[in-house]
Amino acid sequence: MPHVPQLKIPATYMRGGTSKGVFFRLEDLPASCQVPGAARDRLFMRVIGSPDPYAAHIDGMGGATSSTSKCVILSKSRQPDHDVDYLYGQVSIDKAFVDWSGNCGNLSTAAGAFAIHAGLIDPARVPRDGICVVRIWQANIRKTIIAHVPVSGGQVQETGDFELDGVTFPAAEIVLEFLDPSDDGDGSMFPTGNLVDELDVPGVGTFKATMISAGIPTVFVNAKDIGYQGTELREDINGDPAQLARFEAIRVAGALRMGLIKTAEEALSRQHTPKIAFVSPSRSYQASSGKQVEAGEVDLLVRALSMGKLHHAMMGTCAVAIGTAAAVPGTLVNLAAGGGEPEAVRFGHPSGTLRVGAKAEQVNGRWTVTRASMSRSARILMEGWVRVPPEQL
Template structure:
């Protein structure tokens, strides 16, 4: 019996923020995978090592967490006044499924770097020394993101002294601007899909909860920590070792998705793992981060814990940070109230790995809240580049 040999595909393995993923140029993919569909999904699943019933992704590039089971496809932008089109695929660990429903804010920090280094940004726009402004079109959510990437001697500067909680080593700072991060709705109220900054969410078999449902950065369901029996200072093992808690969060997420209009039946939530996110908030408290770092209640405006792909995230998803910053800027949301209420243009929140600051400016337009941009700093670097190999029959 003969077997198809392995094929090799140019790729880079990159860290962006607190995530890692495999990056491809669109035209480097096998021709059948250059279009959306089953072949592309099969290729990315095989690259990452999914589906894996052992949940380890040993036979692929994935790291068996939601933060490391990620893929990115980049190409020269087809949009006017943009440099690069960015498509993100969140690969399920234990299911044959790639979720294209949202963005990865953390890996956004690596998009600009990859685009510069791989000829996707016009050379005339890259300074010899200074900051290169990369205009990114995020295809999953149809939004513009601006990455400010440091350049030294004509090359991306990856090393530096910027420290990011959740990342072990310092690197160069990359400032990211998410322009008009809220959903675009014809009714003008799509940022809050129900039209309310706070709703009551009924979850059969579990209870009723006060929630803020927001479409900004990524669709997110915010709850108060105390309403679900938590303090807001929990670390990963406090949640991820409790299967009943994980089931409860997934049920809350499913009914939140239904109330947000993202799905028509709760059963559809299983095929939409990446969105929405579910997060819980609490007022400032002192706690010990997962690294052993002491976080004082005076260091933060509030605490936030968020789940991604069914598990508590070890730090904070970049897109969820946008949702946090946006919600914090709008009076009356659960996030805003946990931070002390009132108007604010920036918030520093505590997460399991430490703290993060995100800025957002909210304005009232025609009786509806709007946010023009959210800003945060991340870092990124290439971990490995060359070719990734997969068995040839993976594309059948």
């Protein structure tokens, strides 16, 4: 019987920060996938190799972790004063769905570089040598991100000596600015109206929690309150189904309190947000690379889970939440960092350390943040075409 050949779709495989994903120009997608819907979701799942009951992504481009199961679409922006529209899909590994509820801060770095690579930026705005400022409209969360991308010889500079813990090799530094990162539809980046809540988790217990929507909705709890030190690595948590289930219960309770979902069952289709993270005061530990992180090098320790597993480093959007919460006196993050009103903190994560800056202020009794920033790096790993069986789209 005749067989239909696979579809060839132009694509670029990129690392951004401590994540990597498959990047597409909107115009290169099949017509049915150029609009939101089931066809686009099926395409992304097939590209990544999901759902995969083996949790290996052997038959796709994914890497079977939350950091490597991602797809991105970029197009010339329809928003005034922006260069590109950036849409991000977090592909579930073992379930048939794509989560569109949030952003990936790490791949935001690659979005700025890809915009130049893909010819989506006006050539007149790309310097021969220097910094190209790419104005990104993050379509998932409707926020502005400014990427300061180094350019050499009219092309994106990818090599350099900037080192990022969680990434093995150095590269060129890209500075990201997240403008007005708080999700302040109700006028506050603290959805409950409180800096610290008593979060009741059915069947688990009651914990102090800071719930914030900045960068990405995040539920922060104290490490000591859930039996941890804050120095844990992936292998300390990800192999324990009972502990992962407890974290998920805390996340679901937080999502309900934050108004992100109406019923606990809705959390099954909203795995990307909110994030759940635990914090502790600074102490020495050995990172996953074997590098020793001394207590004096960091202001606090943070561990965060993404898509149900402890992240190997730190999600970029969660780093924004950390920096923002640290800047607000009285939050659990701020208290773990020693209090005060810091405009930047360096925190320890499983792969090392990261510095993030944010300035918060009270306006009419409500906390707000106008800008958060951090440095990441990005580079193209492979470019050409990704192939998918057409009958599965």
